[in-house]
Amino acid sequence: MKRPFDWFLPGMFMAVVLAWILPDPGAKGGWLHPEILTKAGIALIFFLHGAALSFAALKVGTLRWPVHLVVQGATFLLFPLIGLLGLKLLGDAVSDDLKLGLFYLCALPSTVSSSVALTAAARGHVAVAVFNSTLSSLLGVFLTPFWMGWMIQAGGEPLPMGKVVLDLGCWLVLPLVLGQCARPWVGDFITRHKKRVHLADRMIILLLVYTSFCDSMKQGVWSGHGGKSILIVVLASIGLFFLVLGIVGGVCDALKFPVGDRIAAVFCGSKKTLASGVPMAQIIFAGHPGIGLILLPIMVYHPLQLVLCGWLAGRWARRPEVSEPL
Numbered sequence: 001m002k003r004p005f006d007w008f009l010p011g012m013f014m015a016v017v018l019a020w021i022l023p024d025p026g027a028k029g030g031w032l033h034p035e036i037l038t039k040a041g042i043a044l045i046f047f048l049h050g051a052a053l054s055f056a057a058l059k060v061g062t063l064r065w066p067v068h069l070v071v072q073g074a075t076f077l078l079f080p081l082i083g084l085l086g087l088k089l090l091g092d093a094v095s096d097d098l099k100l101g102l103f104y105l106c107a108l109p110s111t112v113s114s115s116v117a118l119t120a121a122a123r124g125h126v127a128v129a130v131f132n133s134t135l136s137s138l139l140g141v142f143l144t145p146f147w148m149g150w151m152i153q154a155g156g157e158p159l160p161m162g163k164v165v166l167d168l169g170c171w172l173v174l175p176l177v178l179g180q181c182a183r184p185w186v187g188d189f190i191t192r193h194k195k196r197v198h199l200a201d202r203m204i205i206l207l208l209v210y211t212s213f214c215d216s217m218k219q220g221v222w223s224g225h226g227g228k229s230i231l232i233v234v235l236a237s238i239g240l241f242f243l244v245l246g247i248v249g250g251v252c253d254a255l256k257f258p259v260g261d262r263i264a265a266v267f268c269g270s271k272k273t274l275a276s277g278v279p280m281a282q283i284i285f286a287g288h289p290g291i292g293l294i295l296l297p298i299m300v301y302h303p304l305q306l307v308l309c310g311w312l313a314g315r316w317a318r319r320p321e322v323s324e325p326l
Contacts, residue, residue, distance in 0.1 A: 050179020
C-alpha cells in the first residue's frame, strides 16, 4: 500500500525559497506584520496542542517509570550533553549562529504524533509513547529555555530571561492551559476535524518558517554559509541520531525492558519536535538576525528522523508475535 504524499517537507523548502525570493513581506516592518502574526500563530498552535492533550489516555502508561526516566533523560540530558561535546569538536568550523542552532536542536522536546504513530506501526507500547511524548512537550516549555539561557550566557552573551519567560508564559503556557481547560467543549470538535486541525497547525508552522528566514535573508546572514552549513548539519544530524539511538537502545537492553517498551523508548527518546521548535524559537530568539540559521538543524533533523524511524518501524513490525507483560 502506497503512503500518501506528504506535502509538508517540500512546503518547508518552498517557504525558505520564498523567503529568499521575497523577504520583504515577512521581515520586520513588512506588510505581513510578523511581530503580530507570528505570536498569534504560536498562541493558536499551543491552544490546539492543549485542547488535544488527553490526560485520561496517559493513565495506562504512568506506572512505567523506568522507561519514562530513560526517555526524558535522553531528551533533556543526553542530547544536550552530546551537543556540548559536539560543539567542542567542531570548534571554529561553524558560525556562532549555527552552533546555537545545533544546541537548540539538542535542547528541544520530543515529538508527539509521529512518536506515537511510529510506535503503533512497530507494534510497540503505545500508552508509554503517548505518556512520554506528551510529558516531553510539557517539560520542554520550561527545560528548553533553561538550556538555551544557560548556553547563551555561558558564551558571554546576555539573554533577557525575564522577558523570555514572560513571553513564553503569555504565548505558550497560557494558550496550552486555556486549550486544556477548553477541552470539554472543543475536544470532540478537534477529534472530529483532526485532519483540518492538523492542516492548520502545519500551515502556521510554514508561515513561521517563512518569517523566520525573511530577516536572515535581508540581513545577509546566509552569505558564505549556505552549502557548507547544510553539509555540516546533515552530517551532524545523522551522527547525533544514530548515537542517541544506540545509547537509548543499549540502556533499554541493559535494563531488560520488554520489546514494546524498548520500541516506545527508542522512538520517543531519539526524536525532536519541529512543531514546537519553530514557535519556541520565535519567542526565545525574538529579533535575532540569525534565526534562520538557528532553525536549520531542526529543519534537517525533522525529515531525517521520520525517514530513519519509518524504516525501523517497518522492520520491527515484521518481528514474530511474542506475549509481553502489560
